[in-house]
Amino acid sequence: MSTLEQTIGHRFRDSQLLRQALTHPSCAAPSVDSSYQRLEFLGDAVLGFVIAGELYRRFPQFPEGRLTELRSALVCEASLAQRARFVQLGRYIFMDKGQVLQGGRDNPALLADAYEALMGAIYLDGGLRAVRRIISRQFLSGWNPRDEPAADKNEKSLLQELTQAQGLRPRYRLVFQGGPEHKRVFVVRVSLGRRIVGEGWGFRKKDAERMAAREALKALDV
Numbered sequence: 573m574s575t576l577e578q579t580i581g582h583r584f585r586d587s588q589l590l591r592q593a594l595t596h597p598s599c600a601a602p603s604v605d606s607s608y609q610r611l612e613f614l615g616d617a618v619l620g621f622v623i624a625g626e627l628y629r630r631f632p633q634f635p636e637g638r639l640t641e642l643r644s645a646l647v648c649e650a651s652l653a654q655r656a657r658f659v660q661l662g663r664y665i666f667m668d669k670g671q672v673l674q675g676g677r678d679n680p681a682l683l684a685d686a687y688e689a690l691m692g693a694i695y696l697d698g699g700l701r702a703v704r705r706i707i708s709r710q711f712l713s714g715w716n717p718r719d720e721p722a723a724d725k726n727e728k729s730l731l732q733e734l735t736q737a738q739g740l741r742p743r744y745r746l747v748f749q750g751g752p753e754h755k756r757v758f759v760v761r762v763s764l765g766r767r768i769v770g771e772g773w774g775f776r777k778k779d780a781e782r783m784a785a786r787e788a789l790k791a792l793d794v
Contacts (some may be wrong), residue, residue, distance in 0.1 A: 579659045580690070581706060585759035594628050594686065596667035596676070597752075608689035615692030619647050622703050626712060634717075642717055652684035655710050661686055681776070727785035731762070734792065738762045742788065744781050747771075760784045 573590055577583050585589045593611050600607035623646050627639050634642070645651065656662065662677035665686050676682050695703050731742050741764075750757035760780040762770045769791050772783025 576664050582694050589693040589697050593689040594665050598668040598671050599666045611689035611692035615688035618695045619691050621706050649684040652687045653680035656683035656687040712783045715775050727782050762788050
């Protein structure tokens with residue numbers, strides 16, 4: 573894994589963190605910290621925070637809406653999978669034979685998850701400075717925000733705007749989480765006040781929330 577460390581530009585002091593970040597649930601021991609899922613949760617937050625800070629600092633002329641669009645474009649699944657492929661992350665991920673045969677080493681969702689986990693591990697090992705250094709090189713070096721078109725608002729944003737105009741705020745609640753570790757299913761309900769207006773499911777919590785918001789927009793005839 574020293575080749576990967578050289579490629580990403582970070583030498584781990586705690587090699588166990590790197591190994592955990594590269595361990596798919598299908599190949600993990602039956603313990604909470606044996607796969608990359610908890611690190612993925614952390615890395616998702618760290619990436620969003622650091623990229624938001626860099627965009628805020630580098631582009632003082634952009635309003636909040638444009639900064640949000642650019643951050644979303646940089647941290648979306650396709651973008652993270654692209655960065656993962658650039659460092660050949662897929663070849664280092666520990667996964668079972670079934671995942672390999674299903675194309676797991678080049679699966680965009682799996683690569684994006686592993687990349688988030690890697691950023692979480694780097695944060696724990698080297699702090700925000702280490703993450704900023706990698707993001708500056710892999711995300712922002714040579715990147716021009718003019719190349720990113722104005723993004724269409726996703727379902728959650730549309731629902732938020734619609735309900736705010738009515739003095740309401742959508743609330744998302746996880747009502748079910750189950751299934752095998754490598755294919756966990758999430759079910760989320762969204763409510764306005766005491767009224768449940770939508771329900772959605774997905775293999776990622778954020779996908780379940782978007783489906784719930786989509787169903788809410790249909791229920792509200794938008």
